[in-house]
Amino acid sequence: MEKRLGRPTRDAYGQTLVELGRADSRIVVLDADLSKSTKTCEFAKVFPDRFFNVGIQEANMVGVAAGLAASGKIPFCSSFASFLICKSYDQLRMGVAFSEYNVKIVASHGGISVGEDGASQMSIEDIALVCSLPNFVVMVPADEFATADLVRASVVHQGPVYMRTCRPKAPIIYDAQSRFQIGEGVRLREGNDVTLVANGLLVFEALCAWELLRAEGIEAGVVDMHTVKPLDRELLLNEARKTGHLVVAEEHQVWGGLGSAVASLLSRECPVRIEFIGIQDTYAESGSPDQLLEKYGLTAPHMVQAAKRVLGKI
Numbered sequence: 001m002e003k004r005l006g007r008p009t010r011d012a013y014g015q016t017l018v019e020l021g022r023a024d025s026r027i028v029v030l031d032a033d034l035s036k037s038t039k040t041c042e043f044a045k046v047f048p049d050r051f052f053n054v055g056i057q058e059a060n061m062v063g064v065a066a067g068l069a070a071s072g073k074i075p076f077c078s079s080f081a082s083f084l085i086c087k088s089y090d091q092l093r094m095g096v097a098f099s100e101y102n103v104k105i106v107a108s109h110g111g112i113s114v115g116e117d118g119a120s121q122m123s124i125e126d127i128a129l130v131c132s133l134p135n136f137v138v139m140v141p142a143d144e145f146a147t148a149d150l151v152r153a154s155v156v157h158q159g160p161v162y163m164r165t166c167r168p169k170a171p172i173i174y175d176a177q178s179r180f181q182i183g184e185g186v187r188l189r190e191g192n193d194v195t196l197v198a199n200g201l202l203v204f205e206a207l208c209a210w211e212l213l214r215a216e217g218i219e220a221g222v223v224d225m226h227t228v229k230p231l232d233r234e235l236l237l238n239e240a241r242k243t244g245h246l247v248v249a250e251e252h253q254v255w256g257g258l259g260s261a262v263a264s265l266l267s268r269e270c271p272v273r274i275e276f277i278g279i280q281d282t283y284a285e286s287g288s289p290d291q292l293l294e295k296y297g298l299t300a301p302h303m304v305q306a307a308k309r310v311l312g313k314i
Helices: 009-023 043-047 058-070 082-085 089-099 125-133 144-156 202-215 233-243 256-268 289-295 300-310
Strands: 028-030 051-053 075-078 102-109 137-139 163-166 187-190 192-200 220-224 227-229 245-253 273-279
Touching: 009 028, 009 043, 009 058, 009 144, 028 043, 028 058, 043 051, 051 202, 058 075, 058 082, 058 089, 082 089, 082 102, 102 144, 102 233, 125 163, 125 227, 125 245, 125 256, 137 144, 137 220, 144 163, 187 202, 192 202, 192 233, 192 256, 202 220, 202 245, 202 300, 220 233, 220 289, 227 256, 233 245, 233 256, 245 256, 245 300
Parallel strands: 028 051, 028 075, 075 102, 102 163, 137 163, 192 220, 192 245, 245 273
Antiparallel strands: 137 227, 187 220
């Protein structure tokens, strides 16, 4: 599949925030001294009186956001995913999830595609951590268009939302007319042999794997499961019943992320064979995004091998 690079999903988030801020004065934005990287700086330029840089105080930022939500505002909190989720987990638990406050957490630099910044900046645990919090929606969009529309959907949704965005330019999957619903995956390709389920940057890799498998006579379906919580139960069950074989791919630990969620659902309702593409219980290192995705097994050829394994062809 031709790789057409678009903007990083964090850029789409920043631009969409400005659009939403113009339409709804209740929207306020908080950042922990990383607004140039998370792209909330775009909102700050247009609405300086509705933007709060709390400094390097992620836990305090979430507490402030909870208070703003209790006052009728719609706060968006941003920082790097590794800092925002790990450093403010207790505040997310008690101040947002337990209270069911209408706080939107959009964290950038998710996964290992952060690249040269190294392991301390890479969030490989965030999806598992936030999925464990009751009442949270958890999303990982694939490109700029999916990000923009899902940010819009998060404003309409009443309750806590977590979205992970990425640092590198994301390959284009959709277009400006594409529309998304929280909890509804997108079937991108039809196939009867195996289904590739992915999110984030790995959706493009799944589409590349689809082409490689097709060249070998294996018909794969491809699903963009942008919402990890709540899962699209109906779509997953339909795919499991149709193909009987799944490969789940994510830029996250194999423990507790999309693969775990899919396996939990299907083991109860439609047991099938599943292979998992993800980070195998390790931290990554410094390198270019492409080098790291290849080294840690998150590219199309690795998905092809996983599909063959689950089909019993190797």
